Amino acid sequence: xxxxxxxxxxxxxxxxxxxxxxxxxxxxxxxxxxxxxxxxxxxx
Numbered sequence: 001x002x003x004x005x006x007x008x009x010x011x012x013x014x015x016x017x018x019x020x021x022x023x024x025x026x027x028x029x030x031x032x033x034x035x036x037x038x039x040x041x042x043x044x
Contacts, residue, residue, distance in 0.1 A: 038044050 035044065
């Protein structure tokens with residue numbers, strides 16, 4: 001959409017630098033926090 005939160009890239013996904021993207025880094029950190037929370041609650 002024209003009001004999206006990120007920049008629009010015209011290059012194909014397989015050519016983009018997805019490892020250097022801060023969004024993905026944030027997701028990895030969120031995943032670690034979520035897994036720790038699940039362990040604390042006894043689910044893991």
